[in-house]
Structures are given as structure tokens and as C-alpha cells.
Amino acid sequence: MIEAKTLPTNYVTKPGAIKSSSGKTLRTEEMIVNMGPQHPSTHGVLRLEIIIDGEIINDVIPHIGYLHRCFEKHAEHMTNYQQVIPYADRMDYCSAITNEWAFALAAERMLKIEVPERVEYIRVIMAELQRIASHLIAVGTYGIDAGAFTPFLYCFIDREKILDLFEMTCGARLLYNYVWIGGLSHDLPPKFVEQTKEFCTYFRPRIKMINDLLTYNEIFVKRTANVGVLPKDVAINYAASGPMLRGSGINWDLRRDDPYSVYDKLEWEPQIGKGEVGAVGDCWDRHIVRMREMEQSLNIIEQALAKLPEGNVQAALPKRIRPDKDAEVYVRTETPRGELGFYVVSDGTASPFRVKARGPAFVNLSVLPEISRGAMLADLVLIAGSVDIVLGEVDR
Amino acid sequence: MIEFWNSLPPLVQSIALAVPPLVFIILYALVVLYMEMKVAAHIQDRVAYMRTGWHGVLQPIADMVKLLLKEDIIPSAVDKVFFRVAPYVVFAGTYAAFAVLPFSSAYIGADLNLGVFFLVAISSLVVVGILMAGWASNNKWALLGGVRSAAQMISYEIPTALAIVVAAMITGSLNLQEVTKFQDGGILNWVVFGGPLPLMQKLLLLPFTLVTFFILFVAGIAEVNRTPFDLPEAESELVQGFNTEYSGMRFAMFYLAEYANLFLVSAVAVTLFLGGWSSPFGEFMSGPVWGIFWFVVKAMFFVFMQIWIRWTLPRLRVDQLMYISWKVLTPWLFACILGVGFVLVI
Numbered sequence: 164m165i166e167a168k169t170l171p172t173n174y175v176t177k178p179g180a181i182k183s184s185s186g187k188t189l190r191t192e193e194m195i196v197n198m199g200p201q202h203p204s205t206h207g208v209l210r211l212e213i214i215i216d217g218e219i220i221n222d223v224i225p226h227i228g229y230l231h232r233c234f235e236k237h238a239e240h241m242t243n244y245q246q247v248i249p250y251a252d253r254m255d256y257c258s259a260i261t262n263e264w265a266f267a268l269a270a271e272r273m274l275k276i277e278v279p280e281r282v283e284y285i286r287v288i289m290a291e292l293q294r295i296a297s298h299l300i301a302v303g304t305y306g307i308d309a310g311a312f313t314p315f316l317y318c319f320i321d322r323e324k325i326l327d328l329f330e331m332t333c334g335a336r337l338l339y340n341y342v343w344i345g346g347l348s349h350d351l352p353p354k355f356v357e358q359t360k361e362f363c364t365y366f367r368p369r370i371k372m373i374n375d376l377l378t379y380n381e382i383f384v385k386r387t388a389n390v391g392v393l394p395k396d397v398a399i400n401y402a403a404s405g406p407m408l409r410g411s412g413i414n415w416d417l418r419r420d421d422p423y424s425v426y427d428k429l430e431w432e433p434q435i436g437k438g439e440v441g442a443v444g445d446c447w448d449r450h451i452v453r454m455r456e457m458e459q460s461l462n463i464i465e466q467a468l469a470k471l472p473e474g475n476v477q478a479a480l481p482k483r484i485r486p487d488k489d490a491e492v493y494v495r496t497e498t499p500r501g502e503l504g505f506y507v508v509s510d511g512t513a514s515p516f517r518v519k520a521r522g523p524a525f526v527n528l529s530v531l532p533e534i535s536r537g538a539m540l541a542d543l544v545l546i547a548g549s550v551d552i553v554l555g556e557v558d559r
Numbered sequence: 560m561i562e563f564w565n566s567l568p569p570l571v572q573s574i575a576l577a578v579p580p581l582v583f584i585i586l587y588a589l590v591v592l593y594m595e596m597k598v599a600a601h602i603q604d605r606v607a608y609m610r611t612g613w614h615g616v617l618q619p620i621a622d623m624v625k626l627l628l629k630e631d632i633i634p635s636a637v638d639k640v641f642f643r644v645a646p647y648v649v650f651a652g653t654y655a656a657f658a659v660l661p662f663s664s665a666y667i668g669a670d671l672n673l674g675v676f677f678l679v680a681i682s683s684l685v686v687v688g689i690l691m692a693g694w695a696s697n698n699k700w701a702l703l704g705g706v707r708s709a710a711q712m713i714s715y716e717i718p719t720a721l722a723i724v725v726a727a728m729i730t731g732s733l734n735l736q737e738v739t740k741f742q743d744g745g746i747l748n749w750v751v752f753g754g755p756l757p758l759m760q761k762l763l764l765l766p767f768t769l770v771t772f773f774i775l776f777v778a779g780i781a782e783v784n785r786t787p788f789d790l791p792e793a794e795s796e797l798v799q800g801f802n803t804e805y806s807g808m809r810f811a812m813f814y815l816a817e818y819a820n821l822f823l824v825s826a827v828a829v830t831l832f833l834g835g836w837s838s839p840f841g842e843f844m845s846g847p848v849w850g851i852f853w854f855v856v857k858a859m860f861f862v863f864m865q866i867w868i869r870w871t872l873p874r875l876r877v878d879q880l881m882y883i884s885w886k887v888l889t890p891w892l893f894a895c896i897l898g899v900g901f902v903l904v905i
Contacts, residue, residue, distance in 0.1 A: 310874025
């Protein structure tokens with residue numbers, strides 16, 4: 164579905180095109196345009212081959228692979244499991260913590276290690292901060308896609324504050340290498356708890372501000388309501404996940420439905436699209452799901468900060484990490500984009516025999532042609548933006 | 560003075576009349592370039608450029624110099640003649656429209672009887688230039704931008720022209736100098752408040768003139784392709800639209816025309832509805848020189864409004880754009896024309 168598809172030479176206009184008075188389909192000249200890989204609104208090096216009839220889209224063919232870095236092969240050639248984590252960081256560079264956590268979780272399940280409770284809470288706090296930062300990018304760039312430049316910068320001001328918290332903790336601002344197998348690279352610095360609490364109180368009104376400025380803006384609603392509608396069954400058939408799936412009204416969140424870490428000890432609600440301004444599963448629903456998830460993440464962070472126990476941040480590990488021969492595990496976690504799964508097979512040596520990553524952005528992208536046929540060119544930009552792809556993870 | 564002027568050959572007279580708007584456009588472009596960046600920055604919680612001169616005031620000049628010195632790239636597959644001519648056609652259309660703008664009671668480039676008519680006609684030349692640029696670029700995105708632009712500008716000329724009709728009905732003239740003189744003598748004489756008519760008529764006219772002024776302003780934004788109507792150069796969809804392939808001086812020409820157009824639509828709205836060069840305080844601070852001041856200040860206020868709107872709102876879609884023009888603005892204007900006609904007759 165994703166690979167290059169050659170067009171039939173006698174490509175005819177799809178049903179619904181212009182018809183003459185005698186009912187004959189008029190052949191209007193179609194145009195094939197390339198959107199990307201160097202295009203401002205493909206959010207990276209994605210190439211979309213678009214077949215348009217005037218401004219109406221007849222077909223979209225995504226071409227991917229411009230950012231392929233052989234993550235899986237690299238992971239199999241490391242000298243130990245720990246070395247894979249920086250590579251996992253670089254998959255979805257907008258939410259590195261959740262990636263490294265997913266891989267660390269896979270290794271821990273293979274080794275059957277229990278990590279200290281303090282580690283679990285810190286990981287939850289970090290992952291939720293990361294989720295907010297990632298959603299801020301998604302929401303901000305979505306504003307740019309719709310033509311509103313200002314919300315983007317407001318989002319980045321807030322994201323900057325989260326990055327400062329990360330920098331304070333582990334020194335890095337984008338790719339952290341913070342979650343290690345069996346623990347963390349550093350304990351929380353002093354004052355982290357207070358500053359994160361401050362951020363939470365600061366950020367709540369900011370969500371409302373972005374909502375007022377962008378989400379409930381009349382023009383923005385007009386542009387996104389009833390556009391790119393992803394029905395429930397299509398979403399399930401294409402294995403969509405994350406806000407893409409929840410936007411279609413399906414209440415499915417791995418943090419609740421396949422709980423890992425301490426999510427089951429915290430109170431929060433998965434957010435779903437309800438079709439408030441248009442059909443269920445349109446672009447606006449996916450956008451509002453992200454906005455509301457940020458609030459939920461704040462709830463989680465505040466509870467986790469309150470419950471944060473004292474203790475060690477590194478579990479007792481064997482000197483060399485060697486899972487049993489033929490041990491295999493599939494771990495799935497909820498990243499800001501959806502279900503990120505790692506399937507890891509061990510052959511008893513210090514490096515994994517096989518690593519397979521199931522990336523949410525890659526899977527979500529596959530539904531793009533399905534929901535953008537018949538839309539207008541300007542809508543395609545918004546639909547692609549609402550999928551919230553990160554090409555680093557699509558191509559891996 | 561008058562005798563000396565009359566003794567000059569006609570060609571020299573024409574040039575002497577034509578130069579001031581050109582100088583004005585260039586100076587104004589520098590100011591508005593700076594203003595746009597600073598206003599946008601403060602809307603977005605930033606400070607914009609601060610290094611070149613005090614608070615970066617010299618930055619527009621540096622930008623201009625950079626654009627002038629840049630290599631003039633002409634892609635090999637373009638239609639060379641049209642590609643070269645297009646920016647100048649666009650600028651010429653805008654610049655020619657400045658001829659009928661009354662900057663003050665003492666200065667107007669060409670005191671035409673059909674000033675407004677000329678303005679509407681000549682500014683349509685801009686569409687031709689943009690279509691030329693889009694077509695000649697041999698770039699599909701540029702072509703899409705050009706076609707969108709043509710459709711949009713032609714559609715929005717209808718509401719603009721109808722709004723002008725309303726003003727012409729009240730003032731009884733198509734000469735912009737006459738229109739302004741009609742409104743002279745204080746803020747309450749402005750057409751937007753019903754013009755210098757008997758109080759009863761003014762009050763009856765007020766709702767119609769306010770609506771018409773608002774529509775003229777909206778249509779003006781659409782005609783200069785600014786957000787929320789900036790589809791021809793929607794950077795998230797069409798990269799840069801019709802001027803994607805341009806660089807250096809030709810690109811600067813498009814920018815100059817765009818900013819000049821920004822002033823033009825504001826100036827037209829100000830002249831027709833807000834008393835042009837006339838002082839809002841009647842006799843106080845009035846006269847030919849104060850006239851220039853008031854004219855520029857009023858127009859710049861609306862330029863500022865357009866910048867403000869641009870950095871706040873998202874963009875509309877093509878069909879929504881057409882919907883607003885044909886199904887919202889135009890019917891309302893017909894209602895206004897009927898209403899104004901009715902009030903003027905009784």
C-alpha cells in the first residue's frame with residue numbers, strides 16, 4: 164500500500180467527477196504534483212504523489228524512506244542491549260522518552276527484572292511531560308498547516324519550559340538517553356518536583372488560551388470539521404492507534420487497557436472524539452483529543468509527583484545483560500502518537516537476535532490515502548497534519 | 560508658482576506628478592516591512608530583529624540591499640519573456656492606481672472625473688501579472704497559486720465595486736478629490752457616519768454605511784491576498800504560490816507591489832468612507848500639509864489592522880472563500896445599495 168505504485172496509462176477520473184448533461188463523464192485534465200520531500204507542510208521528508216483534478220484530490224500515494232537509518236539492523240549489531248536505547252531515542256525524536264522506555268521495558272520483561280517503584284513514577288512523570296511536549300508540537304504545527312502562525316510560537320514557548328525540565332534532569336534537550344534498562348541514568352535533581360508543579364499550574368490556563376485562539380476559532384473549525392473523516396471500522400482495519408484512533412470515538416488507550424508501569428494506580432480518563440463540531444473522527448476531533456490529553460497528562464503528573472516514593476533509581480542488574488536463549492517478548496506502550504511496540508528475540512548473547520519496531524506514525528500514515536480522496540488540496544495538508552507523523556519514526 | 564508650473568512642458572509636469580507616489584511607496588514599504596515584523600513579533604511574544612541599528616530599524620534597508628544584490632535566477636524551463644515582465648506588470652497595476660489617490664487637498668496625481676472607476680479598472684491589471692507569473696514559472700505549485708489568485712481577485716472585485724457604488728451614491732461623485740471635499744469638516748461628516756446630510760437621513764443611513772465599510776475592508780483584505788484570504792501564497796499548501804520561482808530583484812518587486820496594495824486598499828476605504836485627508840476635528844489641524852498627515856495616518860491604521868488580522872487568524876479554504884464573496888458579501892451589499900437609495904430618495 165505504501166510502496167511506489169505506477170499509474171495505469173489510461174487513468175480515468177474517479178466517480179463524482181464532472182458529468183456532461185447527457186450523463187457522460189467529462190475528462191478533465193488531471194495533474195500529478197509532488198508534495199515533498201521538500202515541502203513545508205509534510206512535516207519532514209515525506210513525499211506525497213498527489214493526483215489532482217483542479218483542487219480536488221483523486222489519489223494520494225505516500226512515498227517514504229528518505230530518512231531510513233536501519234534502526235532494526237543497528238539494534239541487532241550492538242554489543243549490548245543498553246546501546247540500543249540511544250537509537251530508539253532517534254526514532255520518534257519528538258517524544259524520545261517514550262521510545263526508550265518502550266525498549267527498556269522490553270529488555271526488562273525478557274530479563275524478568277522488577278524496577279524500583281521510584282523509577283516507575285519518575286518514568287511516568289517524564290513520559291507525560293514528553294507527551295505534552297510532543298502534543299504541543301503537533302498542535303502548533305497544525306496551526307501552521309491551517310495558516311495560523313501565532314499559536315505555533317505560543318506552543319513552543321511552553322514546550323521550551325518542558326525541555327528546560329529535561330535539561331535539568333539529564334542534560335539533554337531532545338534525545339535524552341535517560342531511561343536505562345532497569346532504571347534511569349540520573350535521579351531527579353533537587354527542585355525538580357517544585358518546578359514541575361509550578362509548570363503544571365502555569366500550563367493549565369495556557370491550554371485554555373490555545374483553545375480560545377485556535378481550537379474554537381470559527382475559521383479553524385470551518386476548515387477542520389467534517390474534513391478527513393476516519394470512520395471507526397476503517398480506523399480499526401488500518402490498525403490506527405493513539406489520538407488517531409481515539410479521535411474516531413474508540414475508547415482504547417494502552418495505558419489503561421494493557422497497563423504497564425504504575426498507570427493503573429493513577430486517576431485519569433482517556434479522551435475520545437465525540438464529533439462536537441462535525442462528524443466523529445474528523446480532523447477537529449483528532450485535534451481536540453490532543454488538547455484534552457494534555458490536561459489529562461497534567462493530572463497524571465500531579466498525582467505522580469504527590470505519590471513519588473524515595474529510593475534507588477537503578478535495579479540490581481546482572482553484570483552483562485544476556486536474556487535466556489530463545490526468549491522473546493512483544494511490549495507495547497502508548498506514545499503520544501499511539502501504540503509503539505517492540506518485538507525482541509534473544510539468542511542468548513549480549514545483543515538481541517532480532518528487533519522489530521511497530522511504529523504508530525508509520526501505521527497511522529497508511530490510512531492517509533483512504534481518508535483524503537475527494538478532499539481538496541488545502542484539506543490534504545490538514546489531514547496529513549492531523550495524523551501527526553514524525554518521519555524519523557515512519558522511516559526508522 | 561502656478562504660472563511657473565503652467566510654463567513647464569506637459570511631460571515634465573507628468574513626471575513631477577508621478578514621482579512623489581513612487582518615492583512614497585518605497586519609503587512606506589521600508590516602514591511597513593519593519594512594522595509587520597515588529598507587530599508580528601510582539602503578537603507572538605518575541606522581539607524580532609534588534610541588532611541592525613536601534614531596535615533593528617535599519618533591517619528593512621539591509622533586506623532591500625540584500626535583495627538588490629542577489630543573483631537573479633531564471634530557471635531554464637520558464638517562459639522567459641513573461642517571467643521577466645510579470646513582476647513589473649503587477650507593480651505597474653498597483654502604482655498606476657496611486658495616480659487617483661488624493662493625498663491632500665493640494666496633491667492628486669491625476670484629477671480624473673472617473674477616479675474610482677479608473678482605480679477599480681487599473682488594479683485588475685495585478686491579476687494579469689500574477690497569472691503571468693504563475694503560468695510562466697513552469698511550476699505546478701506556482702500555477703495553482705496563480706489560478707487561485709485570479710479566481711479570488713476577480714470574485715472580490717464585485718463586492719469592492721458594489722461598496723464603492725454605495726459611497727458614490729452618497730457623495731454623488733466618482734472623483735476621489737470631490738468625494739473627500741464632500742466629507743470635509745469634522746468626523747461626523749464622514750460617509751461612514753452618513754456624510755454631511757440632515758440628521759434624520761444620517762441616522763437612517765448609518766447602519767448601511769457601517770456594513771458597507773466593513774464589507775469593503777474585508778473585500779480589500781481578500782484583494783491583497785492577506786490572511787485569512789491568503790490562498791494564492793498559502794505557504795503550507797503551495798510553498799510560496801505564484802512567486803515560488805522568483806528571486807532577487809523580481810521577488811522584491813512582488814513584495815513591493817504587495818505592500819503597496821496593502822496601502823492602496825486602506826487608502827481607498829479611508830478616502831471613500833473616512834474623509835480621506837480631511838481632519839477629524841473640522842478646521843483644527845487642517846490644510847494641505849496636515850492633509851497628507853491625516854491621510855497617511857488613517858490609512859496606516861488600517862494597514863496595522865490587516866497585519867494584526869494576518870498574525871491572528873487561520874486561512875480559509877477555496878470554496879469557503881468563494882462562498883463568502885458570492886453568498887454573503889454580495890447580497891448584503893445589494894441590500895445596502897437598495898437601502899441607501901431608498902433613504903436618499905425620501
